[in-house]
Amino acid sequence: MDKNxxxxxxxxxxxxxxxxxxxxxxxxxxxxxxDAAEVIKEALIKxxxxxxxxxxxxxxxxxxxxxxxxxxxxxxxxxxxxMKQETTSEKVKVVIGVVEGDTHDIxxxxxxxxxxxxxxxxxxxxxxVPIDEFIRVAKEVDADxxxxxxxxxxxxAGMKLLIEKLKEEGIRDKFMVMIGGGPISQKFCDEIGAxxxxxxxxxxxRKMKELKGIA
Amino acid sequence: MPIIQDLTxxxxxxxxxxxxxxxxxxxxxIYVNNACNGKGTxxxxxxxxxxxxxxxMSEHEAGMLTTEEINSGVRLxxxxxxxxxxxxxxxxxxxxxKVLSAGYIPEFDKDEGLTGYGIAIDIGTTTVALxxxxxxxxxIVGKAAGMNSQRAFGQDxxxxxxxxxxxxxxxxTDLQKAVVDSTNQAVRTMCAEAKVxxxxxxxxxxxxxxxxxxxxxxxxxxxxxxxxxxxxFLEAQTRKASEVGLVGAADAxxxxxxxxxxxxxxxxxxxxxxxxxxxxxxxxxxLDIGTNGEMVLAGNGRLVSCSCAAGPALEGMNITSGMPALxxxxxxxxxxxxxxxxxxxxxEAPKGICGSGILEVVAxxxxxxxxxxxxxxxxxxxxxxxxxxxxxxxxxxxxSAFLLAPGVMVTQKDVRQVQLAKGAILSGFLSLLKQAQVTxxxxxxxxxxxxxxxxxxxxxxxxxxxxxKEAEDKVRYVGNTSKTGAYMALLSHRVRKEMEQLAEDxxxxxxxxxxxxxxxxxxxxxx
Numbered sequence: 102m103d104k105n106x107x108x109x110x111x112x113x114x115x116x117x118x119x120x121x122x123x124x125x126x127x128x129x130x131x132x133x134x135x136d137a138a139e140v141i142k143e144a145l146i147k148x149x150x151x152x153x154x155x156x157x158x159x160x161x162x163x164x165x166x167x168x169x170x171x172x173x174x175x176x177x178x179x180x181x182x183x184m185k186q187e188t189t190s191e192k193v194k195v196v197i198g199v200v201e202g203d204t205h206d207i208x209x210x211x212x213x214x215x216x217x218x219x220x221x222x223x224x225x226x227x228x229x230v231p232i233d234e235f236i237r238v239a240k241e242v243d244a245d246x247x248x249x250x251x252x253x254x255x256x257x258a259g260m261k262l263l264i265e266k267l268k269e270e271g272i273r274d275k276f277m278v279m280i281g282g283g284p285i286s287q288k289f290c291d292e293i294g295a296x297x298x299x300x301x302x303x304x305x306x307r308k309m310k311e312l313k314g315i316a
Numbered sequence: 317m318p319i320i321q322d323l324t325x326x327x328x329x330x331x332x333x334x335x336x337x338x339x340x341x342x343x344x345x346i347y348v349n350n351a352c353n354g355k356g357t358x359x360x361x362x363x364x365x366x367x368x369x370x371x372x373m374s375e376h377e378a379g380m381l382t383t384e385e386i387n388s389g390v391r392l393x394x395x396x397x398x399x400x401x402x403x404x405x406x407x408x409x410x411x412x413x414k415v416l417s418a419g420y421i422p423e424f425d426k427d428e429g430l431t432g433y434g435i436a437i438d439i440g441t442t443t444v445a446l447x448x449x450x451x452x453x454x455x456i457v458g459k460a461a462g463m464n465s466q467r468a469f470g471q472d473x474x475x476x477x478x479x480x481x482x483x484x485x486x487x488x489t490d491l492q493k494a495v496v497d498s499t500n501q502a503v504r505t506m507c508a509e510a511k512v513x514x515x516x517x518x519x520x521x522x523x524x525x526x527x528x529x530x531x532x533x534x535x536x537x538x539x540x541x542x543x544x545x546x547x548x549f550l551e552a553q554t555r556k557a558s559e560v561g562l563v564g565a566a567d568a569x570x571x572x573x574x575x576x577x578x579x580x581x582x583x584x585x586x587x588x589x590x591x592x593x594x595x596x597x598x599x600x601x602x603l604d605i606g607t608n609g610e611m612v613l614a615g616n617g618r619l620v621s622c623s624c625a626a627g628p629a630l631e632g633m634n635i636t637s638g639m640p641a642l643x644x645x646x647x648x649x650x651x652x653x654x655x656x657x658x659x660x661x662x663x664e665a666p667k668g669i670c671g672s673g674i675l676e677v678v679a680x681x682x683x684x685x686x687x688x689x690x691x692x693x694x695x696x697x698x699x700x701x702x703x704x705x706x707x708x709x710x711x712x713x714x715x716s717a718f719l720l721a722p723g724v725m726v727t728q729k730d731v732r733q734v735q736l737a738k739g740a741i742l743s744g745f746l747s748l749l750k751q752a753q754v755t756x757x758x759x760x761x762x763x764x765x766x767x768x769x770x771x772x773x774x775x776x777x778x779x780x781x782x783x784x785k786e787a788e789d790k791v792r793y794v795g796n797t798s799k800t801g802a803y804m805a806l807l808s809h810r811v812r813k814e815m816e817q818l819a820e821d822x823x824x825x826x827x828x829x830x831x832x833x834x835x836x837x838x839x840x841x842x843x
Binding site: 158159160161162163164165167201202203204205206207210228229252253254255256257258283284285286287288289291 | 352353355356357374375376395474475477478481538541542543625627690691692693715716728729732735826828829834837838839841842
């Protein structure tokens with residue numbers, strides 16, 4: 102099988118959420134001596150991109166995205182040990198969490214999965230995250246994005262607070278702030294001066310790539 | 317100072333140039349659906365500008381309206397500023413809504429020697445139901461029901477708590493006043509009709525969810541809106557009616573049923589008591605379906621409860637053609653012999669779909685194969701050309717949809733909203749069963765309480781998988797047990813004590829934090 106055909110099959114297997122097939126095909130790629138990082142980028146992640154599209158059109162939903170990402174991760178786990186030692190890769194760094202006062206994290210977890218599937222480096226702070234913690238970790242890892250999520254209207258103010266605190270410290274321009282969640286809207290995003298708002302996890306990853314000028 | 321002429325109410329009001337239309341309408345008490353309290357997320361505050369111009373429409377606003385609406389002059393009041401004189405058509409008020417009051421009342425020990433009259437109230441987030449009771453013999457001599465005026469500050473508890481956060485003490489006062497004022501109005505009406513003097517009212521008994529109980533008493537509810545969701549109090553509350561602002565005799569008292577947790581309130585406690593979950597021997601799951609699906613399971617000698625963030629999809633919100641249960645709302649749907657038929661409230665031309673209609677249509681869509689178990693619509697090209705379903709299936713740049721009636725659609729997104737609600741409620745259901753170590757087979761009864769639940773057929777509930785299929789034949793409806801519980805507490809101190817004890821006996825657990833919840837939620841989303 103030639104390389105592109107194999108990569109195509111791997112991508113399809115991710116889309117079909119066939120984790121066993123993904124592992125089998127990735128093993129073939131390893132045996133053929135293909136570059137592990139390339140397999141991840143050109144096969145697995147390409148498959149996840151298609152999953153993203155299907156999610157946005159409504160054909161796929163949360164369970165499918167989760168199952169597909171599971172298949173993808175099985176492939177990544179297999180390939181990781183075969184990756185060449187690289188110099189610091191230009192990975193997009195994301196700090197993500199659910200705003201202080203809220204414990205609903207399924208949506209945030211989905212964004213995290215999509216980000217990781219796209220090859221981003223994700224620092225997940227979990228749920229009920231104090232605003233200061235978002236900032237502390239963002240500084241520590243030199244993040245590109247601070248992503249905040251909430252399901253409740255009662256905790257939205259925390260997002261505004263983060264932006265104000267960044268301004269106070271004179272570091273507003275250091276990070277791009279992205280927000281999302283049930284009660285969030287473009288209107289709210291504009292009001293608080295956040296950089297972006299997206300309606301779902303797939304659009305979030307697309308937006309981040311767009312803002313970073315990546316394909 | 318621009319002048320707004322409203323054709324619907326006939327009112328003519330003035331405002332400042334640049335004022336937000338929503339704010340003006342609220343101030344002038346002209347009805348407008350304010351479900352999300354001006355956050356720009358619900359799309360329900362539509363007002364038609366018949367004549368004149370207002371501020372320009374943002375992309376966000378345009379994205380929430382159809383082309384047809386935009387061309388007809390429809391605007392969202394929360395995003396429209398009044399810049400000059402305009403003539404508008406506001407929405408019709410929803411006072412035509414049928415409110416459920418009746419319910420079954422079990423035997424109980426009434427206090428001896430009571431005199432005067434009392435009011436039993438179920439304060440729901442959406443509707444308030446009251447009974448005027450002669451205390452000497454427990455006879456209900458008057459009834460009233462209506463919308464909770466707090467809806468001016470938002471449709472759901474979180475939106476109203478957010479209002480408290482934004483408006484502080486004034487917000488707490490506003491919310492208390494709204495519900496107390498509309499309660500007093502109802503009390504006066506009932507008394508006039510029953511020829512009872514206000515001064516004869518000596519007692520109030522109130523069953524409400526935790527937030528509603530806080531708000532009617534003017535107690536800060538903000539802590540309920542943030543993790544760990546701890547209310548200011550859980551115990552039953554007593555006050556003087558004069559303290560609360562409720563009308564009655566000088567020394568009239570108010571008793572509010574106890575709460576189990578921030579999200580399992582006095583209304584659910586009342587239901588659990590009325591159904592005698594504690595003593596009856598069966599494995600029984602009591603369920604109140606709404607924006608928060610609240611449930612209590614009596615199983616294996618244990619009482620466990622949880623609350624699910626089901627979202628407002630089941631009440632018509634976030635649904636493309638969703639609307640409240642009013643004339644014009646499709647409330648039942650049947651697909652038989654390759655034909656689609658539906659029942660509409662008020663026999664009018666269908667305008668939209670209400671909660672029960674959403675469930676029925678989705679159940680039918682799944683049963684007939686329009687929608688696959690994953691929740692995705694089947695593709696037109698996968699069906700044969702002469703398949704009866706072709707004429708109902710739309711595929712365009714917005715995705716797939718089912719055409720139920722002219723102008724009334726069920727889109728792919730709508731199905732996803734139902735899936736989310738279903739995932740939430742079913743995962744709660746299964747989690748409770750697991751907590752009490754009861755299997756679905758061992759479950760004897762599923763008791764459905766409340767206004768909304770009474771309209772949902774067991775078939776639609778099982779058909780959409782909101783309750784497990786095996787539970788379909790175990791469903792029983794009990795009506796407004798919240799008001800019944802309030803009624804019983806009004807007349808019996810023994811009932812009050814038992815309810816207070818029951819509140820302690822019911823264990824609450826936080827669903828979202830339980831182990832493996834995300835996985836369970838995902839599984840439960842599958843039809």
